[in-house]
Amino acid sequence: MNKAQEKPIALSIRNLVKTYGKVAAIDNVSLDIASGEFLSLLGPSGSGKSTILMAIAGFVTPDSGEILLNGQKIDALSPEKRQFGVVFQGYALFPHMSVRGNIAYPLKLRGIKGAELDAQVERTIDLVHLSALADRMPRQLSGGQQQRVALARALVFDPSVVLLDEPLSALDKKLRAELQFELRSLHQRLGTTFVNVTHDQEEAMTMSDRIVILRDGAVQQIGAPDSLYNRPSTRFVADFLGRANFLEGAVSSVNGTELKIDVKGIAVRHAKGKDAAAQGEKTLLALRPERIAVVSPDQAKTSLNRIDGSVQTSAFVGSQYVYVIDTPLGTIESQMPAFEAGPLRQPGAQVAVTWSPEAGVLVKDK
Structure with a gap:
């Protein structure tokens, strides 16, 4: 309480x-x-x-x-x-x-x-x-x-x-x-x-x-x-209170701790936590930019969620690097601590976008 x-x-x-x-x-x-x-x-x-x-x-x-x-x-x-x-x-x-x-x-x-x-x-x-x-x-x-x-x-x-x-x-x-x-x-x-x-x-x-x-x-x-x-609870709240990436898909499989969500033909793994969804159910996954990492493709080999892409825009903003990445799922924004992320990656660089299954939350599309 x-x-x-x-x-x-x-x-x-x-x-x-x-x-x-x-x-x-x-x-x-x-x-x-x-x-x-x-x-x-x-x-x-x-x-x-x-x-x-x-x-x-x-x-x-x-x-x-x-x-x-x-x-x-x-x-x-x-x-x-x-x-x-x-x-x-x-x-x-x-x-x-x-x-x-x-x-x-x-x-x-x-x-x-x-x-x-x-x-x-x-x-x-x-x-x-x-x-x-x-x-x-x-x-x-x-x-x-x-x-x-x-x-x-x-x-x-x-x-x-x-x-x-x-x-x-x-x-x-x-x-x-x-x-x-x-x-x-x-x-x-x-x-x-x-x-x-x-x-x-x-x-x-x-x-x-x-x-x-x-x-x-x-x-x-x-x-x-x-x-x-x-x-x-909703797209509006997630988008208004901070920034968020949204992935629309449908549940392809469910096990005891995890959902697999089909997003444009790519399997996205999501920890159930407090989220409940049935197989076949349409979903909207919200991902905060600071929970998404931008790494080299080689660094992403063991990641549970990985999307390859290229840097569209990059900027140094005080303590953070801000990236906009072109991917098969659309543009994805990432915010990473600058002190531990190495050199700023320039537009056109080939990268991988990764996040953990616990990083996102399912929200209502309204």
């Missing part, structure tokens, strides 16, 4: 529906979010992730369904009465207020004054490492610093739930990667329930306890990052 699921349920969504004309922005979504969990809503543009978050926040009114906080319905409550911390994509800082003033604002709205207000503000400023910048105005801050102010403002009144609407999307790649770990560390220290919206797969996998993958307003799969990556 996922550790997050062992905790009490903080937030529940039940059969939520929201349509705009004939388009279902939220298509009958149900979801439980555990207390203290970091959950990300992940999907392409138009998948419904932001609409779900705004419905939770109270800024979007669903057509039907209900939202519960600690078992109590909150559908009729206005956004301010839900008492959620919200971090918007553009930060929405008050330009005429200092860092300290922005962070203090939610406390003033709640009637907190004097020494209590000062103590909570200073504690939160220190939490996000902004003590040296507390008197600056938003225009004097970098994007990453503004993001920290927005996060501090959402946390300062100790909300039970913090909602994050693509909070890192405006930052450059390097800073975004750094802040992913900072945000993850902050969540682990606080233990507050975080619900995050993102279209960035790496961000979702880095920060989340669980990920909800959405498409066209509907939930496709829910799970821990490693579970979703290693055991996607």
